[in-house]
Amino acid sequence: MPEWLxxxxxxxxxxxxxxxxVGGREVVVFRWGDQYHAYENECLHMGGPxxxxxxxxxxxxxxxxxxxxxREEFSDKEIHLVCPWHxxxxxxxxxxxxxDRRRKLRRYETLEREGHLYVLG
Ligand code: FES
Structure with a gap:
């Protein structure tokens, strides 16, 4: 599988x-705690960033x-990424x-190697 630095x-x-x-698509890579997450930078609603x-x-x-x-509170257990468009x-x-939890952003695997972070795609 190709690796993208x-x-x-x-x-x-x-x-x-x-x-x-990554392969012609925009992907957002996050570090959250000790983990990395990578998703296509395209909202499922209308394609927003x-x-x-x-x-x-x-x-x-x-x-x-x-x-x-x-009252309402912000959870410290479930963290959300909020699309800036809507x-x-x-x-x-x-x-x-x-x-609708059945629908998900396209996820990419990440790989740490020798101090570098790669997205697999
Ligand atoms: S495009 Fe993301 S909420 Fe509408």
Missing amino acids: AGNVIEFDDGDRKIVT VGEGLILGKVEAVLGENKELL GWEYDIETGACAG
Whole structure:
């Protein structure tokens, strides 16, 4: 499988991202914690540059005893990538669309070797 150089691993601090070209397609590569994630930079809605969007915790409702809404909080367990065009959200760890988890961003495998990060495609 072809390997596409994304850069040196020291260029990626936690939360950093970079957009690279893989086989003629734009791919966004993230470092999130100790892992790298790579997705095609094309939103499933209308093709927006999803990789350029905000990264936020999933908004979760906190309910009271009678199921009334007390407040909303940002999750620190599920993190979303938010498309800058119309706000569709994707789980940064799986690429799954928050509105329909059967639909996912196209994912690419990554490989760390000798201080370099590659996207396989
Ligand atoms: S193109 Fe991404 S939300 Fe519309």
